[in-house]
Amino acid sequence: MTDQWNADRYEKNARFVSELGQGVFNWLNPKAGERILDLGCGDGVLTQKLIDAGAHVLGVDSSPDMIAGAVTRGINAHVADGHALDFSGEFDAVFSNAALHWMTRPDDVIQGVSNALKPGGRFVAEFGGHGNVAAIRTALSSVIRTHTGIRNAPDKIWYFPSPAEHQTRLESAGFTVNRIALIPRPTPIPGDMGAWLDTLAAPVLASVDGALRSVIRDEAAALLRPALCDSDGNWTADYIRLRFEAVAL
Ligand code: BEZ
DSSP states (O other), X not given: OOOOOOHHHHHHHHHHHHHTTHHHHHHHOOOTTOEEEEETOTTSHHHHHHHHTTOEEEEEESOXXXXXXXXXXXXXXXXXXXXXXXXXXXXXXXXXXXXXXXXXXXXXXXXXXXXXXXXXXXXXEEEEOTTTTHHHHHHHHXXXXXXXXXXXXXXXXXXXXXXHHHHHHHHHTTOEEEEEEEEEEEEXXXXXXXXXXHHHTHHHHTTSOHHHHHHHHHHHHHHHHHHHBOTTSOBEEEEEEEEEEEEOO
């Protein structure tokens, strides 16, 4: 599969994603000397904060372009599929920000994280929860269906569970969930909705024929304008985060 991520475009249109990671970083509370896996590390901006806290960090991400960005920052990082983690009892914590919603086989991910952790290790993460980008998802879904007949295209690519669903999955894999919460976070975006869709919905748009992508992007953005763009032209994305802290057996 081609890499739908582009580090330069991400820097311009999605830097806010790592900037908003302070809350989940605080839940992790990394300690000097801990060995931490950053799952879905992207271009490594938040990974660097873990390193600055004195942790020994390995970053993994499925995107070669994002990993190239992380390695350029001097971060120890490599390409890996979060559904097929291959570590065994070696990390004090697994951390993840804004990545788990791209992993549509969550039980495989959770099992890999469980295997990667030492007994008592922490799994602390934040990602899109139930209702996340609901307006954006509905607009994309509707426009894609009109042009291609494909139903619910975004739902094949994004996993946005409720706290109860995700907690059940974690507990089934032997985790104890210390805290889990949905956090509504309407988020001003730096550009317009077209740029957001091109950057952050790239894998959804990639599921349709190339010539149609810009048509679908523009029609979805037009549908969303009344709900998500104010009279001064400022766009806000309807984010809802799911944040949790769980401990391995
Ligand atoms: C999110 O961080 O919630 C998100 C990012 C890209 C697409 C959809 C959701």
